[in-house]
Amino acid sequence: MLFQSYNEDDLSVRTNVLKALNHLRDKAPKLNFGRESVHQYINREARYYYEMAYVLSPFRDNHETPAARLLFATVEDRLRRTLERLFRLLGLKYPPKEMHAAYLALNGKKSDEYAAAIEFLDNVLERDLKRWLLPLLDEGARVTQTGRDLFGLEEKDQRAALKELMRSGDAWLTACAVATAAELGLRDLRTDIEPLSRKSGADVGMVARAALATLG
Amino acid sequence: MAELNIIEKVIALEAVDLLKNLSAEQLSRIASIAKEIRYPPGKVIIGPDTTIDALLVILEGAVSIARDNIELHVAHQNEVLGAWALFDPEPMSVTAKTIEDTRVLSISRDDFYDLLSDNTEITASIFAMLVKRFRQLVER
Numbered sequence: 001m002l003f004q005s006y007n008e009d010d011l012s013v014r015t016n017v018l019k020a021l022n023h024l025r026d027k028a029p030k031l032n033f034g035r036e037s038v039h040q041y042i043n044r045e046a047r048y049y050y051e052m053a054y055v056l057s058p059f060r061d062n063h064e065t066p067a068a069r070l071l072f073a074t075v076e077d078r079l080r081r082t083l084e085r086l087f088r089l090l091g092l093k094y095p096p097k098e099m100h101a102a103y104l105a106l107n108g109k110k111s112d113e114y115a116a117a118i119e120f121l122d123n124v125l126e127r128d129l130k131r132w133l134l135p136l137l138d139e140g141a142r143v144t145q146t147g148r149d150l151f152g153l154e155e156k157d158q159r160a161a162l163k164e165l166m167r168s169g170d171a172w173l174t175a176c177a178v179a180t181a182a183e184l185g186l187r188d189l190r191t192d193i194e195p196l197s198r199k200s201g202a203d204v205g206m207v208a209r210a211a212l213a214t215l216g
Numbered sequence: 217m218a219e220l221n222i223i224e225k226v227i228a229l230e231a232v233d234l235l236k237n238l239s240a241e242q243l244s245r246i247a248s249i250a251k252e253i254r255y256p257p258g259k260v261i262i263g264p265d266t267t268i269d270a271l272l273v274i275l276e277g278a279v280s281i282a283r284d285n286i287e288l289h290v291a292h293q294n295e296v297l298g299a300w301a302l303f304d305p306e307p308m309s310v311t312a313k314t315i316e317d318t319r320v321l322s323i324s325r326d327d328f329y330d331l332l333s334d335n336t337e338i339t340a341s342i343f344a345m346l347v348k349r350f351r352q353l354v355e356r
Contacts, residue, residue, distance in 0.1 A: 070226060
């Protein structure tokens with residue numbers, strides 16, 4: 001029941017479910033969550049990571065305006081948190097302490113420990129998991145290449161990235177994307193913003209109406 | 217002037233020292249409980265020996281802070297009134313009075329506590345900031 005709750009779209013629910021599952025595994029190390037299900041969840045999180053990396057990419061060198069800065073910071077935060085969820089999922093399949101140590105090494109500043117963690121994962125992970133996860137630990141080009149090969153993702157310019165975020169159903173990212181579109185004066189996105197001004201929750205609706213007023 | 221939307225509220229909250237370790241998304245949760253209030257000039261918004269139940273972030277305008285009729289400070293945009301009031305229900309010993317048209321974001325203590333009870337990361341971050349401030353006071 002708890003494990004199935006990981007299908008939830010809400011990221012904070014997924015994180016809390018995962019924390020509970022990690023605690024369960026600590027108490028009962030022999031608990032088996034089933035290979036297929038764990039792989040399915042890892043695949044889903046990996047795909048989300050690549051999707052976020054793709055929408056971040058066109059803003060890497062261009063996020064000086066206030067809303068674009070919030071958008072950039074939020075997507076970077078999503079990447080960090082998705083990586084954390086991926087390692088928590090790995091902790092349901094492999095020895096949790098070793099996975100936690102690898103996660104800490106990858107987030108640390110010591111290059112020798114980082115290299116050792118990559119080598120460890122390369123030795124321990126099953127082939128599919130290696131294919132999905134090792135490239136996302138690589139900065140830059142390999143992430144986008146792998147996103148295309150594994151999930152059919154396409155590189156995006158700012159306009160396409162904002163459109164995708166507006167359709168994501170994620171209220172905060174939608175609000176950031178709408179406000180960024182207004183800041184950048186992307187008038188052709190009015191048709192994407194217009195329905196949000198009527199149908200979304202109060203916060204997104206208000207941002208959308210302000211954006212439409214700005215875009216004229 | 218139109219009411220602030222959530223993006224504008226987050227941008228205003230980013231300037232608040234107490235909240236500066238929070239991520240944009242965490243600030244958006246605080247922004248969602250922050251209400252905008254406007255005061256005319258000469259309005260006493262914190263009275264001596266009265267309790268306040270909200271943190272106020274000045275968006276626009278100026279507020280004179282005085283004790284025993286002696287002005288201690290004039291607070292402007294991005295400054296915070298009643299930061300400790302979120303954690304301490306005791307009355308404050310100062311008077312805060314607007315000296316021009318003033319807009320503030322008000323975060324009520326009850327709403328803030330509800331938010332903290334569901335967001336342990338925000339709680340931890342705010343405690344860290346309070347401890348840092350306390351250490352600075354002790355070291356002075």
